[in-house]
Amino acid sequence: MPETHIGTSRNRDVDRRSEGELIEAGGGRRQAADLLARFRQPDAPDAPAAPARTGTGPRTVEEAAAVIAATASRFLRGRHTDPELDLFDAGLTSVDAVELVAELAREGGVRLSLDDVFADARPGRLARRWAESSGLPDLAPLPANGTDLVPDPAGAVVAAEPTGADDDIEMILADLALADRLPWCDAPEPREPTRILLTGATGFLGGHLLLDLLRRSDAHVVCLVRAADEEAAENRLGAALNRFSLPWSAEVRRRVTVLAGDIREPRLGLSDERWADLAGGVDSIVNVAAAVDFLRGYPSLRRTNVIGPLRLAELAMTGPPKPLHHVSSVAVFNELGIESMGEDDPVAHITRLVAGYDKSKWAGEAALRRASEHGLKVTILRPGAIAGHTRTGAYNPQDLSTGFLTAFSRYRTVPAFRAMNTAPVDWVSRIGAAIICKPEAWGQNYHLTGRPDTLPELRRDMKVAGMNVRVTGWEQWRADILRRQDADPLPELEFVARLLRSSTATKLCEGLMFGPPATAERTEAFIARHDLPEPARYDSRAQLRTIERMAGDGRVKLPDRDDAPYLWFTETTEGRIGGVDDVGESRCTMSLTLSIASMYQVLQHRRIDVSGTVRCNRLHPQPLTVRQGEIWVRPDEGIPHQHGTDHPLLRYRLALVDNDGQEWWLEGWKTARARRDLWRQSRTLEITVGRAGEPASFAGVVRVPAASYVREQIDGIHVDPRLSPQEQRLAKLTWLGWFFVQMGKGLAEPGMRAVADLLDLRRDAIDRDRDILRRKIRKLSKDRKRLS
Numbered sequence: 135m136p137e138t139h140i141g142t143s144r145n146r147d148v149d150r151r152s153e154g155e156l157i158e159a160g161g162g163r164r165q166a167a168d169l170l171a172r173f174r175q176p177d178a179p180d181a182p183a184a185p186a187r188t189g190t191g192p193r194t195v196e197e198a199a200a201v202i203a204a205t206a207s208r209f210l211r212g213r214h215t216d217p218e219l220d221l222f223d224a225g226l227t228s229v230d231a232v233e234l235v236a237e238l239a240r241e242g243g244v245r246l247s248l249d250d251v252f253a254d255a256r257p258g259r260l261a262r263r264w265a266e267s268s269g270l271p272d273l274a275p276l277p278a279n280g281t282d283l284v285p286d287p288a289g290a291v292v293a294a295e296p297t298g299a300d301d302d303i304e305m306i307l308a309d310l311a312l313a314d315r316l317p318w319c320d321a322p323e324p325r326e327p328t329r330i331l332l333t334g335a336t337g338f339l340g341g342h343l344l345l346d347l348l349r350r351s352d353a354h355v356v357c358l359v360r361a362a363d364e365e366a367a368e369n370r371l372g373a374a375l376n377r378f379s380l381p382w383s384a385e386v387r388r389r390v391t392v393l394a395g396d397i398r399e400p401r402l403g404l405s406d407e408r409w410a411d412l413a414g415g416v417d418s419i420v421n422v423a424a425a426v427d428f429l430r431g432y433p434s435l436r437r438t439n440v441i442g443p444l445r446l447a448e449l450a451m452t453g454p455p456k457p458l459h460h461v462s463s464v465a466v467f468n469e470l471g472i473e474s475m476g477e478d479d480p481v482a483h484i485t486r487l488v489a490g491y492d493k494s495k496w497a498g499e500a501a502l503r504r505a506s507e508h509g510l511k512v513t514i515l516r517p518g519a520i521a522g523h524t525r526t527g528a529y530n531p532q533d534l535s536t537g538f539l540t541a542f543s544r545y546r547t548v549p550a551f552r553a554m555n556t557a558p559v560d561w562v563s564r565i566g567a568a569i570i571c572k573p574e575a576w577g578q579n580y581h582l583t584g585r586p587d588t589l590p591e592l593r594r595d596m597k598v599a600g601m602n603v604r605v606t607g608w609e610q611w612r613a614d615i616l617r618r619q620d621a622d623p624l625p626e627l628e629f630v631a632r633l634l635r636s637s638t639a640t641k642l643c644e645g646l647m648f649g650p651p652a653t654a655e656r657t658e659a660f661i662a663r664h665d666l667p668e669p670a671r672y673d674s675r676a677q678l679r680t681i682e683r684m685a686g687d688g689r690v691k692l693p694d695r696d697d698a699p700y701l702w703f704t705e706t707t708e709g710r711i712g713g714v715d716d717v718g719e720s721r722c723t724m725s726l727t728l729s730i731a732s733m734y735q736v737l738q739h740r741r742i743d744v745s746g747t748v749r750c751n752r753l754h755p756q757p758l759t760v761r762q763g764e765i766w767v768r769p770d771e772g773i774p775h776q777h778g779t780d781h782p783l784l785r786y787r788l789a790l791v792d793n794d795g796q797e798w799w800l801e802g803w804k805t806a807r808a809r810r811d812l813w814r815q816s817r818t819l820e821i822t823v824g825r826a827g828e829p830a831s832f833a834g835v836v837r838v839p840a841a842s843y844v845r846e847q848i849d850g851i852h853v854d855p856r857l858s859p860q861e862q863r864l865a866k867l868t869w870l871g872w873f874f875v876q877m878g879k880g881l882a883e884p885g886m887r888a889v890a891d892l893l894d895l896r897r898d899a900i901d902r903d904r905d906i907l908r909r910k911i912r913k914l915s916k917d918r919k920r921l922s
Contacts, residue, residue, distance in 0.1 A: 191243025195270065198261035201242040206234060206257065217258035222434050223398070226255065228427065228632065249636055253431035253490070302432045306484060306497045309440050313504035316444070319451040322511050324573035326351065327418035333358045333397055333446070334422030336374035338530035339461065339520055342559050343422060345380055346567035348389055353571075356416060358395045358402060358423075367394040379526040397423050397442035402449070413453035420459045420570055421446050424495075426532065428639045429632060431490035432497075439494035440501055447505040447512075457511040457576050459569070462499050464518045464555055464583060464652050468492045468645030475555075475652040477516075477579040489642035506577075513569065513576050517562050518555030518583040518652060521672050522680025525560065529680050534646065536689070537630040539681075541615055542596065543690040544624065548603045549611035550589060551647035556672050557584025565657065568666055575660055585671040586651035595674035597733065597865065601692075602700070602857055608644065626689045678738065692734065699743075701869055702729035703851045706842055707819060711750060711834025714822070720752035722821075722836055728765065733868055740767040740876070744788060748800065752832060753823065754792040761797075763788035767873070768880050780805035783880040786819065789826075797826035802836075808884040816877060817843060 192198040203215040209230040215221065226234070231251050238244040250263050330347060334340035335357040347355055361367035371392055372382040393412075396403040404412065425438035443460055450456040467475045468489070469482030487493050502512045522529035522536075529536055535556050542548050562582045569575045589605065596603050606614065612634050619631045633639040654669065661668055670676065684690040707724045726746035730736055744763030766785045774781050786802035802821040806812075817838040822830035838847075848870065853862040 195261045195265045198244055198264050199257045201244055202238060202257040202260050205237055205242055209234060215257060218256050220434050221255040222430060223437060249638060252429035254433045302493060305433060309436060309497055310501050310504060312444055313501045316448055316505050316508050317451050319455045319509040321509065322455040322457050326571050327353050329354050329416045330418045330420055331356045331358060331416040332420045336371055337422060338378060339559060339563060340422035341375050341378050341380050342563035343566055346563045348386065350567045351571045354389050356391045356393055358393050360396045361394045364392060364394050368392040378528040397445055398437040402445060413449055416456060418457055419446050419450050422461045428489060428491050428642050429636050432493045435490050435494040440497045443498045444501055447502060447510055451510055457513065459513040459515060460502055461515045463495045464516050465492045466496045466499055467649060468642060470645055472649055475650050477581050477654060477656050489638050492642060511577050514579045515566050516581050518557065520562055521556050521558050522677060523560045524558045524676045525679060527679030527683035529684060532629060540626050540689045541630050542603055543601050545615065545618060546601060546603050547611055547614060548605050549608045550605050553586040553588055553651035555583040555586050555652045557582060558672055558676055561667060565666060568664060578656060580657045581652050581654035583652040583654060584669045587671060699729035700732050701851060701853050701865055702727055704846045705838060706846060707836040707838050709834055709836030711752060711832045714830055714833045720750055722750040722834060724748045724836060736872060748790060756793045758790040758792050758798060761789045761791050767876050780807055781880055781883045783877060799824055799826055806881045806884050812881050
């Protein structure tokens with residue numbers, strides 16, 4: 135899903151980014167885990183808010199609000215907190231919220247749950263919740279709701295008196311009414327943009343979209359970045375792009391203007407002169423900025439996700455009309471039981487949405503649809519879960535797809551879901567940029583969800599990666615994850631654990647996982663017209679770079695040779711060896727076990743692990759044990775050695791040790807030649823053997839007996855017994871299919887090269903015949919001239 139604010143939204147005067155990114159970053163994970171583990175108990179969603187009316191605790195709502203505000207100010211660098219100021223907007227992070235709840239219970243005599251804080255983080259509203267649960271009588275009327283927008287006499291949108299609405303639905307209705315107060319405008323000129331205002335460029339999708347807009351058009355891009363000044367804004371943008379492996383080069387800087395502002399503030403926090411310059415200077419607006427926090431309530435998210443788009447709509451309708459391209463989310467369909475998710479299908483019923491994030495994205499779309507009745511040209515882009523980049527592997531640590539993949543790989547269990555609407559960020563940004571730059575595409579809804587992933591496909595991909603998973607029911611999976619996280623906290627999974635402990639966020643997860651797959655007929659038609667990459671499933675190949683990067687960050691645990699083997703079989707070879715310059719005379723046998731920890735191991739590295747023994751009296755009276763060994767399949771892509779014609783099929787590298795502790799090495803090659811005895815070539819191994827640290831002393835040839843090849847290496851394949859019989863058959867077929875394709879390529883390459891050489895020789899012969907004919911013709915011409 136689109137993201138600009140990692141963690142929570144903040145006031146631009148307060149920078150708590152370091153705390154908010156503590157879990158996401160590589161360093162400090164243990165400290166974050168300790169912090170969250172220490173305050174986990176108050177986080178239980180079902181724990182009642184126990185009364186805290188002690189002798190030293192607050193006795194009125196006003197006293198409780200003062201206590202909450204004072205305690206919260208410790209996390210906001212001592213900043214004074216107004217009872218009606220949202221603590222997350224003031225700079226509180228999700229990690230801070232955990233400790234705030236604990237400190238209020240321990241020191242302030244106010245017991246709240248994390249759900250209370252995330253639902254509405256204004257101290258006055260939190261005090262009211264505490265008072266209701268404590269049984270305080272005669273509660274005073276609730277204070278006003280906060281600032282909204284109304285037009286001044288000149289038609290601009292400015293701050294106004296509060297509305298007084300408290301219920302989410304009443305608040306949403308009041309916010310939607312703000313769109314009716316926007317000015318009227320004509321349709322924009324249908325031409326490709328030359329100067330684009332982009333919000334959210336410091337987020338995961340926004341950063342990639344910035345680069346795609348620069349790549350796919352000649353437009354100059356103005357990036358609105360929340361910061362104290364332009365220098366700080368530029369530094370923040372550059373750091374964000376670098377974090378996602380995106381360039382911040384001189385050429386990018388030349389085509390980008392960074393502007394310090396805030397979509398939550400009137401006129402984007404700009405001066406009147408800046409506002410007027412922007413209204414007349416840009417010809418397209420792209421809004422990617424969003425507060426993405428699945429735990430916070432609608433009152434805490436509305437300023438960024440609803441009021442922010444309305445402020446951009448006002449800018450689009452001021453001066454020359456401009457199109458507004460708004461990145462929303464398929465979360466607007468997060469109603470359990472909804473039948474379809476088409477681009478023009480009705481979105482969820484607002485009363486059936488539970489999570490504040492879903493409500494805020496729903497309200498943002500609804501407000502802009504109302505604004506379109508005033509003439510605003512609005513394009514709605516709806517991604518699903520936004521996965522990692524297929525080439526760089528960059529990923530968003532706070533996206534649900536990242537959190538779930540981390541949990542799947544760590545605990546090897548998957549909930550039985552219906553479909554996951556997941557697409558890689560490079561595809562989403564590429565298609566989104568194309569839509570923005572094509573005027574004929576404006577004014578429509580587009581689903582940038584790729585091809586949905588199903589449960590069987592996900593299981594198959596994880597098997598290929600060596601992560602064999604067990605499917606359980608949703609509630610069983612959720613309880614199992616929380617139990618394991620409580621027993622052994624993993625910093626990488628605290629984000630997911632917080633979601634699963636929250637009843638509100640759990641409903642959001644259920645809506646995403648059990649809703650119907652999204653359809654995208656309009657997007658697919660646009661892609662076909664403009665020869666763009668078709669939506670493809672985010673499968674094991676596409677996510678390979680991301681999985682490796684997540685493994686490097688400690689989020690995903692890939693199988694290795696220390697794990698129990700995923701698949702194994704035996705290989706017996708027999709032959710003779712002798713001195714390097716002698717004819718082989720001593721009998722040699724190798725009894726090896728070949729194994730792989732995962733299909734990922736062979737697909738990515740083409741490596742097979744080896745154990746077993748080597749018996750040869752010329753080396754030692756007793757068998758030599760393989761201390762460490764591996765086989766490389768088609769090393770160097772089967773390219774023959776310099777000045778050679780043998781194409782390598784397999785390379786054996788074994789470290790051996792005998793009973794006396796003496797170490798040896800063995801290297802062997804299976805090669806392919808342009809001959810007819812392909813079956814023999816695939817079973818023949820040329821080996822050299824020597825003592826550790828010394829050159830080869832012995833050499834010879836061993837072969838796999840024809841009678842044992844099928845028995846051991848096909849019929850004798852063993853698979854992890856923890857897999858079901860069907861999964862074991864699939865594992866065998868996957869391995870055999872891959873291995874025989876590799877061997878077939880290797881055996882065919884020498885013949886293909888011989889044919890190519892013959893064709894080259896024939897071409898040379900044709901060239902020689904042609905040259906001889908030309909010389910004869912020239913000679914005849916000279917003779918004729920001389921005779922004439």
